[in-house]
Amino acid sequence: MKNGVHLITYADSLGGNIRELHALLKNNFSNALVGIHLLPFYPSSADRGFAPITYREVDERFGSWEDVEYLGADFDLTVDFMVNHVSSRSSWFLDWKEKGPESEWDGLFIPVDRLYPDGIPEEDLKKIYTRKPRDPWIPITSADGSTRYIWCTFSEEQIDIDVFSETGRRWLKEELSALCSHQGIKMIRLDAVGYATKKPGTRFFFEEPEIVELFDRCKAITSPFGVELLPEVHEHHSYQERLAGWGLPVYDFALPMLILYAFYSGEASPLAGWLKRCPRNCITTLDTHDGIGVVDVADLLSQDQIEFTVNALYEKGSNMNRRYSSEDYGN
Known part of the structure; x- marks a missing residue:
């Protein structure tokens, strides 16, 4: 992956499709850009591509x-792989929903009673890190009429998968390998990877040593193709420092808020302090398709400094919803 400016874009944000995007960038920005992060272009049922129905098609x-x-x-190409979930309309899920234990994908999805046969204790539920203001599961009625609750961290279109089960390990190897086989892909972003580790009694987020084993397994799959991995973890900056310590490239998600605070307040010491200590194997970013993360600067900015910056953003007319910057969304 070349060190330079990379554009992150949806397939239809600059032009109506990938071919038009390519023509625009090649004719106008070939000297400015070295890479493109092409946000999910697979068939998807929700979340603008982040509920993948399949990775085998565009x-x-x-x-x-x-x-x-x-x-x-x-252009060096970065593409997304959703480690935590697939679409509720994917063939993997529909087959399991219809056939249950007889499905070849039995074990890929996570019934709540598999993790908690006797139900989830209230103290365990309070620990679980979620990004939606609801319980992290939904009811599913199978073909035989029975109803089970299955793990669903994000929307009801995005069904969580277990990449640690035997079935999940097979699925991960098959799908990652198929994605890597396409020419031009230099990096795969592991979207929502922190949520893939689910252990009773924990936060269900970035749990060790399982998360380390998952990264090692993914690297073993992608490395023979010459494809790098980029974990996407929106959380306290210490997570990025741990990832960097494991030799993985990381996002500098703290940078946007720190720069905005410096501009709005005239005080650059928090930004300067972070630049002295931040990981050097990082991908810097000033914004993302999800917006600017607030949780990433906890302890780099005080709560008063964060609130000052958020309020300044609203005053400047930014397109923000205060609910998404609330405790309901872990931000």
Whole structure:
């Protein structure tokens, strides 16, 4: 992966599809950009691509794998892989929902009673780190009429998977390998990877040693293809420091809020302090498709400094919803 400016974009944000995006960038920005992070372009049922129905196809609205590979011939390409969940309309989930234990994907999904046969104790439920103001499971009615609760961290279209089960390990190897086989892909972002570790009695987030084993397993799959991994973890900056210590590239999600605070307040000491200690194997960013994370600067800015910056953003007319910057969303 080249060190330079990379553009993060949806397939239809600059032009209507991948081919038009490619033409625009090649003709106008080839000297400015070295890489493109092409946000999910797979068939998806929700969350603008982040509820993947399959990784084997390109959404026909955006083009084809040939278009993706042509783009990758001119720019280093980063693509997404959702480690934590798949679409409720995917063949994997629909097959399991219909066939249950007879499905080849039995074990890929996570019934709550598999983790907690006697129900979840209240003290355990309070520990679980979620990003939605609801319980992290939904009821599913199978073909035989029975109802079970299954793990669902995000929306009801995004069903959590178990990449530590035997079935999940097979699924991960097959899908990651297929993705890496496409020419031009230099990096795969592991989206929502922190949520993949689910252990009773914990936060269900970034649990060790399971998370380390998962990274090692993913690297063993992608390295033979020459593809790097980029974990996407929105949390306290100490998580990025741990990832960097394991030799993984990381996002500098703290940078946007620190820069904004420096601009709005005229005080640059928090920014300067972070630049002295931040990981050096990082990908800097000033914004993302999800917006600017607040949780990432906890302890780098005081609560008063964070509130000052957030209020300044509203005053400047930023397109923000205060609910997304609340405890309801862990932000």
